[in-house]
Amino acid sequence: xxxxxxxxxxxxxxxxxxxxxxxxxxxxxxxxxxxxxxxxxxxxxxxxxxxxxxxxxxxxxxxxxxxxxxxxxxxxxxxxxxxxxxxxxxxxxxxxxxxxxxxxxxxxxxxxxxxxxxxxxxxxxxxxxxxxxxxxxxxxxxxxxxxxxxxxxxxxxxxxxxxxxxxxxxxxxxxxxxxxxxxxxxxxxxxxxxxxxxxxxxxxxxxxxxxxxxxxxxxxxxxxxxxxxxxxxxxxxxxxxxxxxxxxxxxxxxxxxxxxxxxxxx
Numbered sequence: 001x002x003x004x005x006x007x008x009x010x011x012x013x014x015x016x017x018x019x020x021x022x023x024x025x026x027x028x029x030x031x032x033x034x035x036x037x038x039x040x041x042x043x044x045x046x047x048x049x050x051x052x053x054x055x056x057x058x059x060x061x062x063x064x065x066x067x068x069x070x071x072x073x074x075x076x077x078x079x080x081x082x083x084x085x086x087x088x089x090x091x092x093x094x095x096x097x098x099x100x101x102x103x104x105x106x107x108x109x110x111x112x113x114x115x116x117x118x119x120x121x122x123x124x125x126x127x128x129x130x131x132x133x134x135x136x137x138x139x140x141x142x143x144x145x146x147x148x149x150x151x152x153x154x155x156x157x158x159x160x161x162x163x164x165x166x167x168x169x170x171x172x173x174x175x176x177x178x179x180x181x182x183x184x185x186x187x188x189x190x191x192x193x194x195x196x197x198x199x200x201x202x203x204x205x206x207x208x209x210x211x212x213x214x215x216x217x218x219x220x221x222x223x224x225x226x227x228x229x230x231x232x233x234x235x236x237x238x239x240x241x242x243x244x245x246x247x248x249x250x251x252x253x254x255x256x257x258x259x260x261x262x263x264x265x266x
Contacts, residue, residue, distance in 0.1 A: 004181055011179040012095060012262045018178070019096025022106045027113055030085055034114040037084035038121020042210040044075030046129055048198065049211075053143045062199075069198030072207070076170070076190040080177045085114045087206060088167045089174045091250025098259040099266055115243075122209035130217040141218045148215020149226040151208055152233040156241045159203055163245020164253075166202035169193040170246075171254035205243040212238060 006014060022030075048068040055064035079086045090110060097107045135141045154162070176189035197204070212234040219226055228237065 005185060006179040006181070008179075008258070009262050009265055011175060012258050013266055014178050015092055015175070016096045016099050016101045016266060019093040019102050019107075022093065022102055022110045027109075030110060030113045031117045033083065033085040034087070034117025035121040035124075036082070037079050037086040037114075038118040038123075038206065038209065039125050040078035040082070040084055041075040041086065041118075041204075041206045042122050042125035042129075043078065044072040045207045045210045046125075046214075047074060048072040049144055049147065049214075050140070053140055065199040065201070066195065069195035070191070072198045073191045073194035075207070076173060076177075076194050077187055080174065080186050080190055081183060085110075085117065087111065087115045087118050088170045088204060088246050088250060090114055091167060091247060092171050092174055092255050094251045094255035095259050098256065099263070118206045119209050122206060123213055126210050126213040126217060129214055130221070135218060137222065141222060144211075145215045145219050145222075145224060145226060145229070148212040148219075148234075149229040151203070151212055151238050152230070153228040154203070154238065154241075156237065159238055159241035160245040160248075162201065162203040163205065163242040164249035165200070165245075166197045166204045166242075167246035167249035168253045169197040169202070170204065171250040175254060175258070203238075203242040203245065205239060205246050208234075208238055208242055 048071050051071050052064045052068040055067050059067075076086070076089075078084070079089065093102070093107055093110060096102045097104050129135065135144055151159075170193065173190050173193035176193070177186045180186045180189050212229075215226075215229060216231060216234065218224075219229055
């Protein structure tokens, strides 16, 4: 009978083996897969915006965050099950480099291509949502702008720490999804940690590549001026610290930790 899940050491071995794809996978293939991941995370992010638009008023802030996190988890489910290259999840490839299965240069090359693809994919999806005119005014537009402005006004250190906490959970979700042997297990593995990070208010760099540009486009269309909500604020005040935090959270607390635990067994 086929195993329902892998043990932790088997999961680490699977992650190391999966990381070896960077040795042969073309950059064009990696780039297209990273575009898809940008789209998939944006699907979850826009759905979370819709669901939480009035939920806090009627159900309370905690329930609103729970609902938002629940639907946002769709993004990682699509990445894991359909196949895509997500920068935050690829922090786990550090494990393969630490085990000597891939060169550090190949890891860096993968991160650069994937981060660029995720960025372009998220921006394109933000533009598609803007052009859909579903949120051209009213409460939905206000909510999307408020989300973006709040993210741009986080202090650097706060954004960094929230980024660490976020990708700690994202990489644990990927770790568990790797351990799961069927689609149901992978869906549940993605759901709980992703719901937890969104409900907790942590910061995800790729999601923010969608959230903030969407708010910027809507604010420009509606001639709304929000303190801190600028393209410079997006790149320097949010994306930079959150990306650094995501790297630290995934690399230190998941990839390095499980390499250290199993370094003599693989």
